[in-house]
Amino acid sequence: MSTAVCPGSFDPITLGHLDVVRRGAALFDEVVVAVASNSAKQPLLDVDERVELAARAVADLPNVRVAPVTGLLVDFCRDAGADVLLKGLRGGSDLDAELPMALMNRHLTGVETVFLPAGRTVLHIASSLVKDVARHGGEIDDLVPPGVGDAVRAALAARGGTRP
Secondary structure (H helix, E strand, O other): OOEEEEEEOOOOOOHHHHHHHHHHHHHOOEEEEEEOOOOOOOOOOOHHHHHHHHHHHOOOOOOEEEEEOOOOHHHHHHHHOOOEEEEEEOOHHHHHHHHHHHHHHHHHHOOEEEEEEOOOOOOOOOHHHHHHHHHOOOOOOOOOOOOHHHHHHHHHHHOOOOOO
């Protein structure tokens, strides 16, 4: 059985993320969406909410599950029995950022990374842009799975971080 781990902060999960997960679900027996914390980022949504939103977004995919990452990603992969890390790429800058991590993960554990290019209809979608658009009162519901836009707007309102 082949298992792929698709890691990310998913803050919030977007249609771009979902595109990679759906395509990965067709390639692998199991895909684990690994919701991680990134020490370089200040999340808008807490981990539990990101896990719940991701789980709702992939509920129709029987071979996909969602779990939080509590330590090193390589340890998570080992515990999940993963053969592969699955990553989406929007362009060359994504590859520049992801390649050193892929090489380090392979060095540490032998886990390979498979890169899927973003679909052309979701190439422009990034969580940081989604949050920025929402902060300025823009419409994001066509960029994220159902219910995610409401969660983003609620989190921004709770922080006093939206403009009319």
